[in-house]
Amino acid sequence: MRLTVFGATGGVGREIVGQALAAGHEVTVVVRDPARLPEAFDARALGGAVPLDDPAAVRAAVAGRDAVLSGLGSRSRKADGVAERLTGRIVDAMEAEGVRRLVVVSAVPVGPVPAGEPLVDRLARKAIGAVLADLYADLARMEAALERSATDWTSVRPPKLTDGPCTGVYRAVVGCAPVSSRSISRADVAHAMLGLIDDPAAVRQGVGIAY
Numbered sequence: 001m002r003l004t005v006f007g008a009t010g011g012v013g014r015e016i017v018g019q020a021l022a023a024g025h026e027v028t029v030v031v032r033d034p035a036r037l038p039e040a041f042d043a044r045a046l047g048g049a050v051p052l053d054d055p056a057a058v059r060a061a062v063a064g065r066d067a068v069l070s071g072l073g074s075r076s077r078k079a080d081g082v083a084e085r086l087t088g089r090i091v092d093a094m095e096a097e098g099v100r101r102l103v104v105v106s107a108v109p110v111g112p113v114p115a116g117e118p119l120v121d122r123l124a125r126k127a128i129g130a131v132l133a134d135l136y137a138d139l140a141r142m143e144a145a146l147e148r149s150a151t152d153w154t155s156v157r158p159p160k161l162t163d164g165p166c167t168g169v170y171r172a173v174v175g176c177a178p179v180s181s182r183s184i185s186r187a188d189v190a191h192a193m194l195g196l197i198d199d200p201a202a203v204r205q206g207v208g209i210a211y
Contacts, residue, residue, distance in 0.1 A: 001025050001026070001066040001067060001197070002025070002026045002028075002064065002065045002066045003020055003025050003026065003027050003028070003065060003066065003067055003068070003069060004027075004028045004029070004030065004061050004062050004065045004067075004068045004069070005017050005020070005027060005028070005029050005030070005068075005069050005070075005071065006029075006030045006031075006061075006068070006069070006070040006071065006072050006086070006090060007030075007031070007070055007071035007072035007073065008029035008030070008031050008071065009031045010071045010072070010073065011071075011161065011163070011186040012071035012073075012105055012161070012186045012189050012190055012193075013029075013070075013071030013072075014071075015166070015186050015187045015189070015190035015191075016069050016071055016190040016193060016194065017029060018190075019166065019187075019190050019191060019194055020194060023194070028061055028065070030057075030058065030061045055089065055092070055093065058089055058090065058092075058093040059093040059096055059097055061093070062090070062093050062094050062097050062099050063097045063099070064097075064099075065099055066101065066197075067101035067102070067103065067197045068090060068094060068099060068101065068102045068103075069102075069103045069104070069193055069194070069197075070086075070087060070090060070102070070103070070104040070105065071105050071190075072086050072087065072104075072105070073105060073135075073139075074135055074138065080138075081138055081141070082138065083106075083138045083139050083141075083142040084138055084141040084142045084145060087104060087142045087145065087146070088142075088145055090102070091145065091146070091149045091151055094151055095149065095150050095151070100150075100151055100152045101151070101152050101197060102146070102151045102152065102153045102154070103153070103154045103156060103193045103196055103197060104142070104146070104153065104154070104155055104156065105155075105156055105158070105189065105193070106139045106142065106143055106155040106156065106157045106206065107135070107136060107139055107157055107158065107159075108125075108157045108158060108159045108177045108181045108208055108210070109125055109128065109129050109132075109136050110136055110139045110140050110143060110155075110157055110206070111157050111175075111176055111177050111206045111208055112175075112176050112177075113125070113177075114173070114176045114177050114178065114179045114181075114208075115179075116179055117179055117180070118179075118180060121179075121180050121181075121182070142155075143155050143206065147204070152203045152204065153203075153204060154196050154199075154202040154203060154204075154205060154206075154207060155205075155206040155207070156189060156192055156193050156196065156206075156207050156209060157177060157206050157207065157208045157209065158181075158184045158189045158208075158209050158210065159177075159181040159182055159183055159184060159210050160182060160183040160184075161183070161184065161185070161186050161189065162183050162184070162185045162186070163185065163186065164185035164187065164188075165185060165187055166185065166187035166188055166190070166191050167185070167187075167188055168188065168191055169188075169211075170184055170188050170192065170209055170210060170211050171209065171210055171211070172192060172207055172208070172209045173207065173208045173209075174201055174202055174205050174206075174207050175205055175206060175207075176206075176208055177208030177210065178208055178209070178210045180210075181208060181209075181210035182210060182211070183210065183211060184209055184210050184211055188209070188211075189209065192207070192209045
């Protein structure tokens with residue numbers, strides 16, 4: 001497939017690019033800082049230091065692609081609207097170019113609490129939500145914007161991210177989160193995102209993933 005990956009220098013983005021290239025996909029990357037892109041990636045970096053501020057560069061990056069994947073997110077606890085704002089630029093470019101399939105990273109707390117969630121997990125979710133309220137509010141606004149868009153989007157909602165290996169073994173629930181979602185590796189988030197590209201059940205849905 002011909003894929004475009006946004007946020008390719010972040011933890012999840014790097015994993016998406018590496019796994020996609022290993023699987024033989026043609027990959028175009030869009031990054032905020034091309035200098036941070038690993039030299040091992042045989043991919044085409046577009047746009048210079050701030051490519052997402054250039055609508056023409058973003059349109060060029062998504063034109064003619066089979067799917068777009070985004071690992072974009074805030075690099076600190078202060079989101080400053082980055083997920084909503086940058087994903088909006090991607091959506092605008094996709095709609096202008098007639099590209100429909102979009103898979104993005106969100107977070108478990110953005111989705112509904114699963115039935116049967118143990119009290120300890122509910123309390124932990126509430127505590128984490130209070131600490132990272134700004135980040136989750138930004139992601140919730142991003143998902144609301146996706147719902148208003150014409151794209152065939154999927155929002156992948158992981159819990160705490162780790163630097164563990166790609167196992168390919170995890171729970172995934174369309175429309176909600178697995179009960180007691182506590183952690184998953186960035187590598188397995190990327191694995192799930194790539195696998196969901198061709199899953200019709202995941203179109204215009206949030207998908208919770210966790211070990």
